[in-house]
């Protein structure tokens with residue numbers, strides 16, 4: 270059975286552009302409840318740990334620099350079928366290929382500065398949520 274939690278970040282491009290509120294408005298309108306949320310900032314080291322699965326990819330170094338270039342908002346979200354439904358809501362990695370009406374289609378600037386992160390599996394949703402939040406920081 271699919272899990273009911275996913276993890277997201279408002280990435281530095283969207284935070285800097287002042288789109289955090291508009292993006293969370295879309296997230297809540299799509300039926301997701303907020304379990305935990307905070308504005309924070311990744312160091313290059315923390316960004317490297319978070320995206321360690323991509324350490325062999327050619328874009329890894331740039332990705333770590335970009336993700337630590339400014340504040341982000343991290344959040345745990347709850348909804349039935351959360352991981353899959355959230356990835357549908359955000360759209361394809363490359364905004365040029367993202368479906369109309371998706372968060373990345375509306376707010377992303379490029380394939381790298383693509384406005385939001387969404388976990389790709391229940392297992393990674395739990396790992397990523399635990400990366401940013403302890404139990405006391407969760408309201409559900």
Ligand code: ATP
Nearest residue numbers: 323328332361362380381382383385386387388389
């Ligand atoms: P995310 O994990 O952030 O939700 P995703 O699952 O859609 O995004 P991944 O393949 O996991 O995509 O890539 C992680 C992130 O690395 C992307 O969101 C993007 O910021 C960056 N990225 C991916 N592919 C490229 C690329 N070809 N060039 C530059 N940056 C890229």
Ligand code: MG
Nearest residue numbers: 386387388389
């Ligand atoms: Mg991913």
